[in-house]
Amino acid sequence: MKNAAYHISFIGAGNVAWHLAPALENVGHFVNEVYTPDGKSAKKLVGNLYNAKIKESLDFSDSPSQIFILAVPDDAIQSIAQEIKLPEQSLMVHTSGSKGLDAMEYSSAAATGVFYPLQTFSKSKKLDFERIPFLLESENKEALKILNILAKSLSKNIKIVSTAQRKQMHLAAVFACNFTNHMMSISENIMKNAQLDFSLLHPLVLETIEKALKHSPKSVQTGPAKRGDLETLDKHMEMLQSDENVQEIYRLISQNILDNQ
């Protein structure tokens, strides 16, 4: 424990809470309550925690907690923030990468903030929080200080970013993660159609990613578009003619690589 121990309640028991709540306990904080609408996933999460109780309503006015973490789907933040009843002097944060502070503006919290672990969570996979960046935001200086202490107790990588920056980062993450994943998905399809296993490409993918992260993706680009090899580009376009959408994706990305030399 590097600093003060906080009393925390969780609203939501999805992938983020599943990892974050036990991690916070492990470094000495107290998770007192977990609320979910159906109660079921709250029960599961509480089973993994030391002393947390299931909370059956959004009336937390008698809660012993100081910090309330909304680890809920983006679309649910606003309505829960309006409905929840909080004790005096409480700090409420959400954990979303794409929602602003304004999603919580009509709440009874003394202060609001964002406590966003920049990582993809799945229940089955343990994660090492130390390396996960925590992006913090609050208009309240005291609240930001608390969030900083809380984040520091988990991670070495903490950054205060504005809502505008966080939204840009979320967009950047869509390209760097969702879209890279989809490129691999298309690749896997092409391999399947050629009776080849996608795993043949694994060493090449790993080397590509390693290079991109070590240097800068732009500086290590290779391939026919980068080389301006129009003959290969034409051949590939021809090979893709059975799927117009993928063909158009190929054309556009190749053009963008050509244009950004």
Added chain:
Amino acid sequence: MKNAAYHISFIGAGNVAWHLAPALENVGHFVNEVYTPDGKSAKKLVGNLYNAKIKESLDFSDSPSQIFILAVPDDAIQSIAQEIKLPEQSLMVHTSGSKGLDAMEYSSAAATGVFYPLQTFSKSKKLDFERIPFLLESENKEALKILNILAKSLSKNIKIVSTAQRKQMHLAAVFACNFTNHMMSISENIMKNAQLDFSLLHPLVLETIEKALKHSPKSVQTGPAKRGDLETLDKHMEMLQSDENVQEIYRLISQNILDNQ
């Protein structure tokens, strides 16, 4: 050394030859000659080899080698294959992922084949050949046997694939590697414009790739398009309006993810 030792000559001293020639020597084969048009890079490579000599012309008719490896740019394969003079009973292979056997059809080789290490090579980075897939092809059974022995002495991952399959795999590799890299390039730009360091996204990228390779990219897709979150898609489109090309890439890939649920 798992098997016979071969006598080999290299035509070309670029990234592939730079790694492949010493690796072949290390497992007991003999690299006798290296040819490059300017001689310069041949000199450098020969400096890293035991007994190889610089060859100053494409007249190899007196060469002691049995196997001739064309590790040259795709576009140069055909003309070199026509010009090169080989001893009798020689096997000539190229190392290209995208060229067929037909690129070497007008050659004096007794047999031709493809000896394609499926990896991206840069001179500065050492690679472990053991895990690199070698894709082999030849219409000559005896030649295929030799290539198989040669590949097995370097790698545990060997596959005989047709020209058609190799071309599909090359296309698949463009998506899985060049295009994933470009997605990260676009991401890095967005981060820069928001005064954020791309390294903040590194843990997320690594986790994404790890998941995609462990399972299947399609099965682990996340993000706004996967969720059908049209509101976020609209917002992202708006945020990208200063770059029409990237905006169109965003739209097309998101649509393709939506269409392929």
